[in-house]
Amino acid sequence: MLWYIVKRILYVIPVMLGVLIIVFALKSIMPGDPVDMILPTTATAEEREAKREELGLNDPIIVQFVDYVKGIVTELDFGTSYKTGQPVSEELMQRFPITFILALGSVLLGTLLAIPLGILSAVKQYTWIDSLILVISMLAVSIPSFWLALMFLSLFSVELGWLPSIYDASLASWIMPVIVIALSAMSGLTRITRSSMLEVIRSDYIRMAQAKGQTEEKIITRHALRNAMIPILAAVGNSLGTQLGGALVIETIFGMPGIGKYITDAISQRNFPAVQGGVILLAFVFTFVNLVVDLSYTFVDPRLKGTIVTGTKRKKKAAAA
Amino acid sequence: MSKIETDAMRRINKKRKKRKGSASPGKDAWRRLTRNKTAVLGMVIIGILLLVAIFADLIAPYSYQEQNYSAIALGPCLEHPFGTDNMGRDIFSRCVYGARWSLPIGLLCVVAGMALGGTIGVIAGYCGGKVDNIIMRIMDVFQAIPAILMAIAVVAVLGNGIPQLVAAMSIAFMPNVARTCRAAIFTVKDSDYVESSKAIGVSEGKIIIRHLVPNAIGVIVINAVGMVGAAILMVSTLSYIGVGIVPPTPEWGAILSAGKEYLRSGVHMVLFPGLMIMFTVISFNLFGDGLRDALDPKLK
Amino acid sequence: MKNKLQQNISNKKLVEIKNLIVHYETDDGVVEAVNNVSFDIEKGEVLGLVGETGAGKTTIALSIMNLLPKPPAHVISGEIYLEGQDLMKKSKKELQKIRGKKISMVFQDPMTALNPVQTVGAQIAEVIQLHNSSMAPSEIKEHAVKMLETVGIPGTRYNDYPHQFSGGMKQRVVIAIALACEPELIIADEPTTALDVTIQAQVLELMKQLQKKFGTAMLLITHDFGVVADICNKCAVIYAGEIVEKGRVEHIFDHPMHPYTIGLFDSLPTMDKDVERLKPIKGAVADPTQLPPYCSFYDRCDYCTEECKRQNPALKEVEPGHFVKCIHEVRGKGDEDHGAD
Numbered sequence: 001m002l003w004y005i006v007k008r009i010l011y012v013i014p015v016m017l018g019v020l021i022i023v024f025a026l027k028s029i030m031p032g033d034p035v036d037m038i039l040p041t042t043a044t045a046e047e048r049e050a051k052r053e054e055l056g057l058n059d060p061i062i063v064q065f066v067d068y069v070k071g072i073v074t075e076l077d078f079g080t081s082y083k084t085g086q087p088v089s090e091e092l093m094q095r096f097p098i099t100f101i102l103a104l105g106s107v108l109l110g111t112l113l114a115i116p117l118g119i120l121s122a123v124k125q126y127t128w129i130d131s132l133i134l135v136i137s138m139l140a141v142s143i144p145s146f147w148l149a150l151m152f153l154s155l156f157s158v159e160l161g162w163l164p165s166i167y168d169a170s171l172a173s174w175i176m177p178v179i180v181i182a183l184s185a186m187s188g189l190t191r192i193t194r195s196s197m198l199e200v201i202r203s204d205y206i207r208m209a210q211a212k213g214q215t216e217e218k219i220i221t222r223h224a225l226r227n228a229m230i231p232i233l234a235a236v237g238n239s240l241g242t243q244l245g246g247a248l249v250i251e252t253i254f255g256m257p258g259i260g261k262y263i264t265d266a267i268s269q270r271n272f273p274a275v276q277g278g279v280i281l282l283a284f285v286f287t288f289v290n291l292v293v294d295l296s297y298t299f300v301d302p303r304l305k306g307t308i309v310t311g312t313k314r315k316k317k318a319a320a321a
Numbered sequence: 322m323s324k325i326e327t328d329a330m331r332r333i334n335k336k337r338k339k340r341k342g343s344a345s346p347g348k349d350a351w352r353r354l355t356r357n358k359t360a361v362l363g364m365v366i367i368g369i370l371l372l373v374a375i376f377a378d379l380i381a382p383y384s385y386q387e388q389n390y391s392a393i394a395l396g397p398c399l400e401h402p403f404g405t406d407n408m409g410r411d412i413f414s415r416c417v418y419g420a421r422w423s424l425p426i427g428l429l430c431v432v433a434g435m436a437l438g439g440t441i442g443v444i445a446g447y448c449g450g451k452v453d454n455i456i457m458r459i460m461d462v463f464q465a466i467p468a469i470l471m472a473i474a475v476v477a478v479l480g481n482g483i484p485q486l487v488a489a490m491s492i493a494f495m496p497n498v499a500r501t502c503r504a505a506i507f508t509v510k511d512s513d514y515v516e517s518s519k520a521i522g523v524s525e526g527k528i529i530i531r532h533l534v535p536n537a538i539g540v541i542v543i544n545a546v547g548m549v550g551a552a553i554l555m556v557s558t559l560s561y562i563g564v565g566i567v568p569p570t571p572e573w574g575a576i577l578s579a580g581k582e583y584l585r586s587g588v589h590m591v592l593f594p595g596l597m598i599m600f601t602v603i604s605f606n607l608f609g610d611g612l613r614d615a616l617d618p619k620l621k
Numbered sequence: 622m623k624n625k626l627q628q629n630i631s632n633k634k635l636v637e638i639k640n641l642i643v644h645y646e647t648d649d650g651v652v653e654a655v656n657n658v659s660f661d662i663e664k665g666e667v668l669g670l671v672g673e674t675g676a677g678k679t680t681i682a683l684s685i686m687n688l689l690p691k692p693p694a695h696v697i698s699g700e701i702y703l704e705g706q707d708l709m710k711k712s713k714k715e716l717q718k719i720r721g722k723k724i725s726m727v728f729q730d731p732m733t734a735l736n737p738v739q740t741v742g743a744q745i746a747e748v749i750q751l752h753n754s755s756m757a758p759s760e761i762k763e764h765a766v767k768m769l770e771t772v773g774i775p776g777t778r779y780n781d782y783p784h785q786f787s788g789g790m791k792q793r794v795v796i797a798i799a800l801a802c803e804p805e806l807i808i809a810d811e812p813t814t815a816l817d818v819t820i821q822a823q824v825l826e827l828m829k830q831l832q833k834k835f836g837t838a839m840l841l842i843t844h845d846f847g848v849v850a851d852i853c854n855k856c857a858v859i860y861a862g863e864i865v866e867k868g869r870v871e872h873i874f875d876h877p878m879h880p881y882t883i884g885l886f887d888s889l890p891t892m893d894k895d896v897e898r899l900k901p902i903k904g905a906v907a908d909p910t911q912l913p914p915y916c917s918f919y920d921r922c923d924y925c926t927e928e929c930k931r932q933n934p935a936l937k938e939v940e941p942g943h944f945v946k947c948i949h950e951v952r953g954k955g956d957e958d959h960g961a962d
Binding site: 147267268 | 458459461462463465466467468469470473474475477478479550554557558561562563564574577581584585588591592595598599602603606607
Binding site for chain 1: 688725733
């Protein structure tokens, strides 16, 4: 058990290294000279060369990569923003809380809505309640969230003037972004909760609980939900990843100074250190969340306590093959 | 008693008549699909959208780039059912032509994504062992980057354009597709019927053709159809933030993106292209769900 | 008043099932799972319900518990009385008080019958707590431990999870749960089918002992005549959702009278006969979605005549307590054999 936790935590390292390689490779393929982004067009050839040397752009790509990784690992150095000349890590840290709260808060809200809805839908299968919930979640999964955000803006800000259209750090300006992302997270999670519950409800131990004379409510909360939890947890973890990406668009629409807006702005400015830093940070958060989710499985399902969760499953399958 | 029995008999006979004609599994699946009302609705909308895309020239009252300076930013009216945009272009016509871009691009992304991710997944699933392990660890890395972020980053590097967009989308979809296809192959490979085929000495090639392919194809098709909606959504999102299809191409996301500046003067510039996206995505999702239920009734 | 009087008369009968008809309505047609089944179980009696897979045994069991999955199941008609009260007319709440307390159930597959994320102790305690609301938690636990020990599992394993037990041990836990509130009736749905043969014997022996000890009535569903012979007093043979023969175990074993029952016995190996080959029943089980309006065993019957196609015979009493659903007075071979010894 302990060994599994340690192993699972250590597995974050190669994954993050892989992410660094991908991001770095993308940067290397990118056309155009970064020096052009930093120096004014009037700069002389010598000045350019000096800058290239300073940024280490003349070194072999491997050396550049090693330097970059070393910088991140030893002093959290993601380079300097071409645009502002500030360290990217500082700019990221200022913006990170907004994105994190937005994505995490929305996914939590979405989960809190989705689990009861999914359960209700499963318990009332084949009734109008089930159909209604399915229709709502189908709508929510099919609506482009940026469009929904714009519609909210035009209704609640432009028409009714109830909520601020631009983020101003007030609580009210969080309402729309959070709801838009929460709806998007909710839709998928509702469907997963429903199907997972449907599967569990048909199992023998639920019938056994009924045969004991247990009430329906307690059968759902005590027996069914915990057994249905693993796919739901996995989906919550995944949803957080999707919504970290979704926050990117929503932040731009509501002018929230988060990582997402930072990255989109940086892309249009071809400010690559900023893009790199942002992508790596979001990937790290996502990886970390999945780590937590994976570890939480062992608390949900005692069968997994003795064994290794995903690792053995994979190995078993590989061995069978 | 006897009345109950005759009642029951009548009900049975009624059901029996319905049963007639169920023969092959393919026909069976088709029967289940067509009996599913929402799936049929999805298919009908998809059919209409395809017709709109094909006959866009006939349906659209104006050209998608025709500018009319006497009719700038008009709300919906008789002449312009969806209104006009800031350059006096008819939004209805742009949306109609948009079907020619959004649908094929969405489908293309799915095909490319399935080709890339599917191949990787099938190789991993089929080879198993070390190959599988290495491939899946690499997929873990790709999965660590949220899909849309991946797509944006790739487009940012490759530049704007449809081939670049398709490439970016297939890379973004790759890890999930690979995982699903690998699981599909594994399920079939581990199944008792494959084991028993091996036991009676059926050749490897025959097992692949007779068992692996037909059984895995079902899962792969279900996933592919389910992905179309997501792909169209993602493409429109990329276009919206300006890294996908760029104006003046009348892709729905791009139309929407152009209209967002004018939210205060007219919601219609954003409303209608968004509705188009929504209906398209819903219809593909409905069809995809129906197809899944029809092909794999156990999953329902 | 009068009604009550009648009930008092039939008070010896613990469970009485009358004309039960249950259908499953699926996309592919109506499955006639249970067709006009009637039987009763007296206090402390063990009734064996014998039949092939798909004959409708489990459906009958779930009907008594009122736990049929609806949809697709529909109870077309029928009454089920427990101590004179119609269970079909009970509210959900009332049924919850009966389940686990008056009637409990032992399921076929112990591997799936226990909740994998709860300790076995908690699962036994749950049923005790449900029906003894005044009991203190410590008492409940004490009782649960006692139940574990009753079925031969050390009480120290109270906090273990189901996956830490073997199949036979799990079935013991299931039995402990079923017995925990000392119910009047236990419905055991093929309790030994999923177990290894050696374990089967142990579990069966345990059930037999506990049944005697607690004096519980039992409805034992099985497809194994050996099990019936071992612990049942009465036996009902079910084919295609209908009871084709019922009676005391001696009736059924000594002189089976329905061609299907006879066929079942002929297909069993016996010690006292030297037979080269066992004799299987020809054909396959009748399709429950397309049952004929006449005797459903007609196509497989060795004794069928034209007469059989004209009607679906009712159960008739051929001797006191022995009912057969056949128009012919067939006498099973078992008659001479068993009569001799």
